[in-house]
Amino acid sequence: MSSCADSEGLSQRDPLPxxxxxxxxxxxxxxxxxxxYMVGDKLxxxxxxxxxxxxxxxxxxxxxxxxxxxxxxxxxxxxxGAKKVYAIDLNPxxxxxxxxxxxxxxxxxxxxFIEADAQQVELSQKVxxxxxxxxxxxxCEEGVAEVITRFAIRNLRKGGICIPxxxxxxxxxxxxxxxxxxxxxxxxxxxxxxxxxxxRMTEEPVRWYVRGRQKELSEPLAVEALAFDSEHIFEGKVKxxxxxxxxxxxxxxxxxQGFIGYFEVELSPGTxxxxxxxxxxxxxxxxxxxxxxxxxxxxGDRLRVEMSRTFVPGTTKFAKESKDKLSGWEPVxxxxxxxxxxxxxxx
Ligand SMILES: C[S@@+](CC[C@H](N)C(=O)[O-])C[C@H]1O[C@@H](n2cnc3c(N)ncnc32)[C@H](O)[C@@H]1O
Numbered sequence: 001m002s003s004c005a006d007s008e009g010l011s012q013r014d015p016l017p018x019x020x021x022x023x024x025x026x027x028x029x030x031x032x033x034x035x036x037y038m039v040g041d042k043l044x045x046x047x048x049x050x051x052x053x054x055x056x057x058x059x060x061x062x063x064x065x066x067x068x069x070x071x072x073x074x075x076x077x078x079x080x081g082a083k084k085v086y087a088i089d090l091n092p093x094x095x096x097x098x099x100x101x102x103x104x105x106x107x108x109x110x111x112x113f114i115e116a117d118a119q120q121v122e123l124s125q126k127v128x129x130x131x132x133x134x135x136x137x138x139x140c141e142e143g144v145a146e147v148i149t150r151f152a153i154r155n156l157r158k159g160g161i162c163i164p165x166x167x168x169x170x171x172x173x174x175x176x177x178x179x180x181x182x183x184x185x186x187x188x189x190x191x192x193x194x195x196x197x198x199x200r201m202t203e204e205p206v207r208w209y210v211r212g213r214q215k216e217l218s219e220p221l222a223v224e225a226l227a228f229d230s231e232h233i234f235e236g237k238v239k240x241x242x243x244x245x246x247x248x249x250x251x252x253x254x255x256x257q258g259f260i261g262y263f264e265v266e267l268s269p270g271t272x273x274x275x276x277x278x279x280x281x282x283x284x285x286x287x288x289x290x291x292x293x294x295x296x297x298x299x300g301d302r303l304r305v306e307m308s309r310t311f312v313p314g315t316t317k318f319a320k321e322s323k324d325k326l327s328g329w330e331p332v333x334x335x336x337x338x339x340x341x342x343x344x345x346x347x
Contacts, residue, residue: 004112006086006123021096031097035069038133041283044273048133049075051163051268056080056129063088065118065132065151070098070111072131077107086123088114119150126157130228132164137207137275138287139169139263141333145226145240152233162228166266171246171337172220172276173303175254179212197257201290205335210260210286213277217256217297218248223307223335243308250301255294259305259337261287289337297341305339 027033039045052072056062058081064073067087076082087102089095095113102108114121130152134144144167152162176197178185184197223244232238262276263284275284297303312334 004114006112006121007114007116018096021092025093029093031069031094035094037283039069039071041281043279043281044133044283045071047267047271047273048072048131048163049079051271052076052131053080055161055163055268056082059083060128061125062086062129062131063118063123063127063151063155065130065147066090066134067098067113068094068133070101070113072133073098073111074102074105074107076129076131077102077110078105082110082129085111086114086121086127087111088116088118088121090115090117118147121151122154126160127155128157128160130156130160130162132162135164135167135263135265135284136332137263137285138205138261138335139167139265140224140226140240141335143333145238148228149233149238152228156230156233158234159230161268162233164265164267165228165269167224167226167228168264168266169223169261170220170264170276171223171259171261171305171307173217173248173250173256173259173297174214175217176257177212177214180208180210180214182211197290198293200292205261205287205289205337207285208288209282210262210276210278210288214260215254217250217252217254218303219251221246221248223261241309243306246305246307248303248305250297250299250303253296253298256291256297256303256341257294258291259289259339261289261335287335291339295341298343300344302342302344303339304342305337307335307337310334310336 052075056076060082061084062076062082063086065088067073067089070087073085073087077085087098092115095115099113102111130148132144132148134142134147136142148162181197184193186192186194224240226238260276262274264272264274266272275282275286312332
């Protein structure tokens with residue numbers, strides 16, 4: 001299947017013919033399986049549709065960074081009337097499927113598919129809008145800050161916009177409810193199965209669906225706050241902290257069982273998405289730092305948390321599964337935490 005002139009020289013592999021590429025699909029990398037949970041997240045899809053239809057003007061030139069199956073690119077071309085959309089991804093299998101989907105939706109002639117790391121792409125014209133959804137369960141761990149900034153500096157026209165416009169990440173100390181414990185409850189078919197969650201766990205973060213609002217022991221605190229507007233992008237102000245010191249003030253007594261990491265993404269002013277508390281069919285998990293053994297805390301206690309971020313290239317599921325010529329580069333950031341609890345002296 002043909003691509004457009006802007007994609008020349010950018011592909012990271014020798015192109016395979018259509019049939020040969022389709023023959024590499026397995027039950028682990030098939031696009032219908034890899035992207036199913038994302039397109040099945042109805043609030044995500046409807047929220048993006050709303051802001052794209054509002055923000056993209058007929059005749060606009062748009063870029064969709066990390067296009068996957070091309071859903072955001074197609075919304076811009078089909079529903080908002082964009083003149084041209086550059087749809088970029090590292091994953092050749094997703095691009096293969098995206099091209100077929102664009103044809104099925106009658107917008108193949110408006111979308112230019114490019115197989116490349118978006119950070120290295122320089123288009124033949126500037127774009128009015130950059131779309132992306134490279135959002136990890138803890139906000140920026142998939143590298144959205146770096147990818148969007150590097151792409152935008154080269155390709156966004158001055159005054160152009162990015163969707164999302166803000167990506168913020170938070171941490172909150174909690175006592176877990178049964179909605180999180182799932183089967184590890186005090187009455188599971190007549191059995192007390194709470195013990196395994198009290199046994200010492202790894203210090204590495206665990207990724208798991210939070211399933212409902214937990215008992216929050218303090219207000220959440222921001223770990224990162226990123227804005228993708230002209231001022232931040234062109235003046236080099238999209239900065240990420242390598243470390244963070246947070247001090248939580250406990251607001252009510254409870255049992256500290258873990259810290260939950262989550263994001264709040266502003267797609268455009270007035271339309272946001274967050275994975276805590278979770279909404280119906282939210283496909284993002286949360287990061288959890290379990291506290292084992294659990295610790296009783298009281299109002300006024302101070303929980304001091306030291307967070308540090310490390311860059312671990314190529315460790316995500318996608319990168320691990322595709323260590324072949326068709327793989328792409330996907331960055332990942334790990335956050336580690338150390339914490340302690342102090343109690344103010346009684347007066
Ligand atoms: C979470 S998926 C989103 C797919 C699609 N935009 C959607 O909303 O359904 C993120 C996509 O970004 C791609 N991606 C990640 N980093 C990239 C980069 N540096 N350059 C191009 N694509 C990238 C991944 O291969 C993946 O297809």
